[in-house]
Amino acid sequence: MDATAFLQHLKSLAFYQDQIVHLEHLPSQQASYGEFDWPLHPQLELQLEQAKLLPLYSHQAAAVNIAHHGGNVMVISPAASGKTLCYNLPVLEAVLTEKGCCALYLFPTKALAQDQLRGLAKLTASFPQIKYATFDGDTPQWERSEIKRQAEIVLTNPDMLHLGILPNHQSWSRFFRRLRYIVIDEAHIYRGVFGSQVGNVLRRLRRLCSFYDINPQFICCSATIANPQEFIERLVGLPFEVIAQDGSPHGGKDFVFWNPPFLDQAKNTRRSANSEAASLFAELVRQGIRTLTFAKTRQLTELIYNYAKEKLAEPALIERIKPYRAGYLSQERRHIERELFDGYLRGVVATTALELGIDIGDLEATVLTGYPGSIASTWQQAGRSGRRTEGSLSFLIGLDNPLDQYFMHHPASFFHRSFENALINPQNPYILKPHLLCAAWEMPLTDSDSRFFGDNFAPAREELTKEGRLKNRGGKWYVTPSIRYPAEEVNIRSTFSGYYTVIDTSQGIKQLETVESTVALSQIHPGAIYLHQGESYLVSQLDLAHRTAYVEPTTFPYYTQAKEITELKVLAISREKDSQKVKIYFGEVEVTNIVVGFRKKMQFTEEVIGEQPLDLPPQLFDTMALWFDIPQEAMHQVASMRLDFSGGLHAVEHASIAMLPLFALCDRNDIGGVSTPFHPDTGKAQVFIYDAYPKGIGIAEKGFALIEDLWQATLAAIKECPCQAGCPSCIQSPKCGNNNEPLDKKAAIIILEQLVGH
Numbered sequence: 001m002d003a004t005a006f007l008q009h010l011k012s013l014a015f016y017q018d019q020i021v022h023l024e025h026l027p028s029q030q031a032s033y034g035e036f037d038w039p040l041h042p043q044l045e046l047q048l049e050q051a052k053l054l055p056l057y058s059h060q061a062a063a064v065n066i067a068h069h070g071g072n073v074m075v076i077s078p079a080a081s082g083k084t085l086c087y088n089l090p091v092l093e094a095v096l097t098e099k100g101c102c103a104l105y106l107f108p109t110k111a112l113a114q115d116q117l118r119g120l121a122k123l124t125a126s127f128p129q130i131k132y133a134t135f136d137g138d139t140p141q142w143e144r145s146e147i148k149r150q151a152e153i154v155l156t157n158p159d160m161l162h163l164g165i166l167p168n169h170q171s172w173s174r175f176f177r178r179l180r181y182i183v184i185d186e187a188h189i190y191r192g193v194f195g196s197q198v199g200n201v202l203r204r205l206r207r208l209c210s211f212y213d214i215n216p217q218f219i220c221c222s223a224t225i226a227n228p229q230e231f232i233e234r235l236v237g238l239p240f241e242v243i244a245q246d247g248s249p250h251g252g253k254d255f256v257f258w259n260p261p262f263l264d265q266a267k268n269t270r271r272s273a274n275s276e277a278a279s280l281f282a283e284l285v286r287q288g289i290r291t292l293t294f295a296k297t298r299q300l301t302e303l304i305y306n307y308a309k310e311k312l313a314e315p316a317l318i319e320r321i322k323p324y325r326a327g328y329l330s331q332e333r334r335h336i337e338r339e340l341f342d343g344y345l346r347g348v349v350a351t352t353a354l355e356l357g358i359d360i361g362d363l364e365a366t367v368l369t370g371y372p373g374s375i376a377s378t379w380q381q382a383g384r385s386g387r388r389t390e391g392s393l394s395f396l397i398g399l400d401n402p403l404d405q406y407f408m409h410h411p412a413s414f415f416h417r418s419f420e421n422a423l424i425n426p427q428n429p430y431i432l433k434p435h436l437l438c439a440a441w442e443m444p445l446t447d448s449d450s451r452f453f454g455d456n457f458a459p460a461r462e463e464l465t466k467e468g469r470l471k472n473r474g475g476k477w478y479v480t481p482s483i484r485y486p487a488e489e490v491n492i493r494s495t496f497s498g499y500y501t502v503i504d505t506s507q508g509i510k511q512l513e514t515v516e517s518t519v520a521l522s523q524i525h526p527g528a529i530y531l532h533q534g535e536s537y538l539v540s541q542l543d544l545a546h547r548t549a550y551v552e553p554t555t556f557p558y559y560t561q562a563k564e565i566t567e568l569k570v571l572a573i574s575r576e577k578d579s580q581k582v583k584i585y586f587g588e589v590e591v592t593n594i595v596v597g598f599r600k601k602m603q604f605t606e607e608v609i610g611e612q613p614l615d616l617p618p619q620l621f622d623t624m625a626l627w628f629d630i631p632q633e634a635m636h637q638v639a640s641m642r643l644d645f646s647g648g649l650h651a652v653e654h655a656s657i658a659m660l661p662l663f664a665l666c667d668r669n670d671i672g673g674v675s676t677p678f679h680p681d682t683g684k685a686q687v688f689i690y691d692a693y694p695k696g697i698g699i700a701e702k703g704f705a706l707i708e709d710l711w712q713a714t715l716a717a718i719k720e721c722p723c724q725a726g727c728p729s730c731i732q733s734p735k736c737g738n739n740n741e742p743l744d745k746k747a748a749i750i751i752l753e754q755l756v757g758h
Contacts, residue, residue: 001289001364003254003393009287015279017261021398022411024255028391031249034061038068041096044089047126056089057082058247063219064089067181072218072240074187074232076225079383081248083221084116087183088123090219094180095130095152103181104216105155108189110136111333113155116185120153136160138330148172158190162201163487166442169208176212187222188376190235191422192670193693197492199235199426200435203452204442206237210452211443223380224419231422237452251390255382255415259398259408269727272606273397274300277369278307280395281347284365285312285321289393291347293367294381298351299523301325302531303559303603304369305349317346324350328513352377354384364392370399371407373661373668375419400728402658402717403668409720423664423698427456429463430694436460437469437479437486444476491516500524500547504537512537517547521595521616522562524549528598529560544617558600558609564735567592568674568688570681571622579708580757582629586704589625589690591672594618624696626704627688634754635685638747645685648747649675650738651731653687655714655748658733660689662713664702669735671699708756715752718745 007023010016033055040048048054056064059077066073067090075086091103107113113134124130132153135144137160147154148171156165165172182205184190190198209216218240220232228242258280260271277293281304284291293308295301305323312318322345324336339345348354352372366385372378378396386392398408407414426432432453439445439453450457461477464470470477479486493516500520502512512532515524521542524530528539530551536559537551573587594617600610630649638645653675658668674688691700703710721730726745733740 001391001393003391006284006287006289006393007254007256010280010283013283019258019261019276020256021259021408022257024257024411024415026253026255028252029246029248029250032058032247034058034065034247036061036068037065040089041093043126044092044096047123048089051123053082053085056085059243059245060085060089060247062243062245063087066241066243067217067219068093070217072220072236072238074220074222074228074240074242076222076228076242076244077246077248078224078250079380080250080386081246083185084119086221086243087181087185087219088120091153091181091183092124092127092130096127098180100178101152101180102175102178103153103183104161104175104179105153105183105185106161107155107157107185110134110138110157110330111337112186113157114334115337117155120155135165148175151175158198158201158492161205162197162438162490162492166201166204166208167438167485167487169442173212176208177214179209179212179214179216182216182218184218184220184236187220187232187235188225188422191231191424192666192697192699193431194493195235195422195424196426196428196431196697197435197490199237199424200432200453201492202236203426204435204439207439207449207452208442223376225376225422226419227421231424234424234426237426237454251386251392253382253386253392253394256393256395257398257408257411257414258395259405260400265722270400270729273369273399274304274606275307276397277367278304278311280367280397281321281349282308282311284367285317285347288346289364290343290345290362291365291367292354292363292384293347293349293369294354294372295349295351295369296372298325299531299559300369301349301351302535307603308347308349320344320346322348324348324354352381362390364390366392366394368394368396370397370401371404373666375414375417376422378414400732401668401734402655402714402721402730403661405721405729406659406662406713406717420661421664421702423666423702425695425697427454428695428697429456429460432456433460433464434486434490436464437483438490440470440477440479441483441486444473444478445470446476500542500549502530502532502537502549502551504552505540505550506552512551515549520547520549521619522564524551525562525595525598525614525616527560527612527614528562529554529556529558531559558602561599561601561734562595563597563599563611563739564593564595565738566594566672566674568625568679568690570627570679574624575704577704579628580755581631581633582755584626584628584704584707586624586626586701588622589688590620590622591690591692592618592620593672621694623691623694624700625688625690626700626707627682627686628707628755630685630687630751631754634751637750637754641746641750643747643750644742644744645747646675646677647742647744648751649677649685649687651718651726651743651745651748652714652751653689654731654733654736654740654743655718656687656710657689659713659717660699660703660710663706663710664699666699670697711752711755715749715756718748718752721745 063075063086094101133147134155263269281293363385382394398404499514504510530537538554541550569590571588575586597613653673657673672692677685679686718730726743
């Protein structure tokens with residue numbers, strides 16, 4: 001692919017209006033190599049030579065050598081860098097040289113496990129004696145007992161480990177007694193709530209390994225993050241060595257920052273990023289360039305796919321593109337993966353489900369609809385195009401929000417910025433306590449289990465005992481008889497349990513898919529337009545008692561966006577500090593969220609064509625937050641200039657939430673905020689930023705630690721926006737339940753300037 005020629009072609013098209021605001025040429029990288037520091041099994045070495053996998057890249061050799069000498073190792077390198085060999089080689093060497101040796105591979109998705117199974121089959125073609133298999137929800141029942149009896153390498157995911165393997169460890173005793181290696185691939189995915197849950201699953205696994213008198217090594221692979229050692233040691237609970245130098249070769253990449261053109265420059269409103277993504281995607285496909293376009297949500301995946309179909313128009317081209325996302329049946333996803341890998345599909349629009357290292361063949365271009373929320377995810381998504389020494393093209397389309405527009409105006413701050421911290425909190429009581437119940441079901445708890453579960457183990461166990469869910473018998477804690485299979489009650493991908501079912505009433509009672517309860521009220525409320533495989537459905541009824549939404553096909557040319565309001569109560573202050581002229585606080589709060597209505601927005605134009613109120617129950621949870629006082633000088637200055645103080649606070653809140661992902665590996669949906677000129681619990685004007693999960697996962701805590709940097713970045717984002725009164729690129733929020741009112745950009749600048757000491 002000639003990236004320069006394609007970009008020149010784009011500039012000649014009618015829809016091009018100087019959207020290219022920056023072009024970064026990333027040079028190719030030559031390979032650097034390393035060597036084994038012991039003689040490899042001769043048959044394995046021959047297989048590697050025949051597959052042209054020798055010599056090893058330097059990071060592969062370093063990881064394999066550490067594993068061979070008994071260490072736990074974490075490998076940090078970008079996509080398509082050969083991380084798979086970092087764990088396959090030590091595992092295969094052990095299986096070939098140590099009789100009965102076993103290994104457990106953990107992947108975040110079933111699709112990735114299936115993909116790695118195919119790779120393992122190629123690597124072990126000369127070793128028919130090695131027995132390996134995937135064990136997940138799609139594994140037929142008749143195969144499961146054979147896997148338990150014979151498999152030496154088992155590929156699974158944390159969900160199956162949590163639900164199916166650990167609670168039934170007695171039937172896996174042969175495997176556990178011989179477990180030498182535990183592999184965790186795509187480890188950076190295990191951050192936030194999911195990572196905190198998986199951290200406890202891994203502690204349960206280590207506890208059972210100790211029971212079977214085995215101490216397996218861990219080999220972990222990850223995309224680049226700022227705190228790999230801290231993160232992986234907190235995730236697993238053991239010391240690690242980190243390999244962060246990438247020795248693999250890479251082709252050059254042209255990385256384009258693409259900012260949608262203005263519709264109204266005075267109001268700083270821009271053309272829809274979704275429409276821009278569809279136009280780019282369609283043109284890439286039309287020119288025969290194999291492309292993957294990423295969207296942030298299921299709904300936007302379907303929207304961009306529909307837009308692209310209209311732009312392509314030709315049936316022969318339309319059938320060569322597909323949408324791909326979670327919620328589809330597994331056979332539908334596998335079919336799309338095969339068509340993409342085999343080269344039949346020219347393009348796919350996907351959620352982050354395809355961000356991971358599934359081998360989908362050689363793609364030439366990627367389109368990212370909006371900044372994915374982290375530097376790490378951006379490079380992961382962009383890295384899906386371009387393999388080995390081939391050149392590639394990536395587009396990052398700026399959304400109308402402060403963080404995206406900050407990067408559009410400061411591209412150097414993206415390309416030269418260090419990666420974010422990956423944050424987890426396995427000690428969160430909301431997360432820890434259910435896992436202690438699971439652990440007690442697997443084997444009675446004892447005082448010695450604190451070595452696995454940490455300082456909060458004893459208090460959490462005591463609470464469970466007082467609640468009547470654990471019973472102490474002679475220094476051992478058992479699950480009470482009323483509790484049946486506690487693992488089924490724990491959704492490890494959330495702190496909230498349960499799903500809502502979406503039923504298509506036009507086809508009798510046909511289940512379309514499931515929606516997690518955390519987002520159900522905002523996505524499948526009455527009147528919502530719900531998208532499934534490119535088709536629009538109107539939600540006619542939401543049955544809260546039975547967690548079921550009833551939908552029917554519709555041709556309405558709009559989509560819907562929920563409106564929420566939030567109230568907050570201070571429960572306790574954990575820490576406080578001084579900065580400039582104010583105090584900053586960190587502590588526990590109670591948050592009440594209510595979905596109060598929704599907007600109808602036209603497809604393509606994003607024009608709001610109507611609003612409708614809703615009467616839905618509130619959702620309450622306790623979490624951690626930071627909040628800060630407002631300088632007296634700022635209040636006086638805002639008053640003297642007759643600006644809106646409430647609007648200034650509201651603007652600071654919105655923009656700070658939008659900028660916090662610069663410093664913590666999170667999405668703006670992982671955090672929330674409240675601002676008020678008078679809060680009844682403090683008696684003062686206050687801006688709050690909180691973790692949007694019960695008991696918190698460390699995002700607000702990181703913001704508390706880096707508050708001055710957050711203020712500086714927020715001030716820059718607001719001041720540099722060319723709008724007069726505030727816009728989606730600086731202080732407006734798409735989630736605001738108050739219709740982004742009141743907002744005062746000038747007052748926000750005054751407040752932030754005083755906070756940073758200007």
